[in-house]
Amino acid sequence: MIAAAGFGVAAVEEALPKPMDSPPAHFEIGAMPESDGAILVFASKTVGEQALAWLIRQGEAVVQVIAARDDDVAILNLCRTHGIAVSVFDPERTPTGLVDSGRSFAWLLNLWSPHLLRRPVLGLAHRRLNLHPSLVPHCRGNDNAAWTIRHGLPAGVSLLEMDDGVDTGRVWAQRVIEYAFPIRGRDLHLMLEAELVRLFVESWAALRARPPEPHSQQGPVTCFRRADTNADRHRDAGHTATLADTVRWLLAHDFAPGTTAEMIMDGRRFQVRLDIREVEPGA
Numbered sequence: 001m002i003a004a005a006g007f008g009v010a011a012v013e014e015a016l017p018k019p020m021d022s023p024p025a026h027f028e029i030g031a032m033p034e035s036d037g038a039i040l041v042f043a044s045k046t047v048g049e050q051a052l053a054w055l056i057r058q059g060e061a062v063v064q065v066i067a068a069r070d071d072d073v074a075i076l077n078l079c080r081t082h083g084i085a086v087s088v089f090d091p092e093r094t095p096t097g098l099v100d101s102g103r104s105f106a107w108l109l110n111l112w113s114p115h116l117l118r119r120p121v122l123g124l125a126h127r128r129l130n131l132h133p134s135l136v137p138h139c140r141g142n143d144n145a146a147w148t149i150r151h152g153l154p155a156g157v158s159l160l161e162m163d164d165g166v167d168t169g170r171v172w173a174q175r176v177i178e179y180a181f182p183i184r185g186r187d188l189h190l191m192l193e194a195e196l197v198r199l200f201v202e203s204w205a206a207l208r209a210r211p212p213e214p215h216s217q218q219g220p221v222t223c224f225r226r227a228d229t230n231a232d233r234h235r236d237a238g239h240t241a242t243l244a245d246t247v248r249w250l251l252a253h254d255f256a257p258g259t260t261a262e263m264i265m266d267g268r269r270f271q272v273r274l275d276i277r278e279v280e281p282g283a
Contacts, residue, residue, distance in 0.1 A: 042113035044068030128162035140167035170214035
């Protein structure tokens with residue numbers, strides 16, 4: 001087992017070429033040859049920073065990093081420290097700029113970046129991997145911890161092959177994560193983040209050296225958008241539901257000190273949280 005290492009990564013900002021009017025039509029997924037083990041990384045937030053830092057510490061050939069947003073400061077600074085080319089994702093310039101550069105990569109790694117990549121960019125790499133915090137095909141899309149609790153689904157983390165769908169790629173590796181009632185959405189989310197980085201760290205050497213054939217996702221599919229989550233977080237005070245459903249709803253959306261479930265009464269919105277504790281036998 002490989003132990004997760006600390007933080008530290010690299011990069012000198014590198015402006016992308018000006019975008020083309022349209023990407024070349026001949027690019028297909030996997031069509032380009034490997035380029036000396038070079039790795040292209042899309043990364044964001046804590047998971048992206050931790051996984052990227054670990055790759056750098058292992059001496060992996062990370063040659064280009066695309067941070068998801070301007071506020072991914074830790075990733076940007078990590079790259080600058082280590083002399084790795086880094087830029088912030090621009091929906092107009094980044095995809096066409098990468099294709100226009102003529103570069104190819106051994107791997108494209110999506111380390112928690114939310115941007116959906118299309119075939120011309122995916123085709124720049126011989127292999128592609130996406131970190132996803134659910135046991136696909138359960139909870140594709142957004143807010144996986146909340147919807148796992150909301151519907152009582154199995155929890156887990158997955159390393160996916162990337163296609164141009166929303167978390168629809170084949171599976172490189174998966175791990176079931178046990179959780180128990182009454183867990184809050186935020187607490188399960190933090191568990192999934194940590195286990196996702198751990199699965200990546202423990203799986204990467206084998207994937208890098210001799211990747212197995214990824215297998216298709218099996219089982220019933222659920223997929224949620226952020227719009228679904230935001231709509232579900234708000235309930236009118238007159239909403240009718242069982243006590244069990246109401247408790248799951250409150251716990252699933254409890255990301256305090258961030259967002260929580262909200263009750264709407266007389267046109268006013270109220271944040272609602274649940275104080276729930278098990279009663280000891282005989283108490």
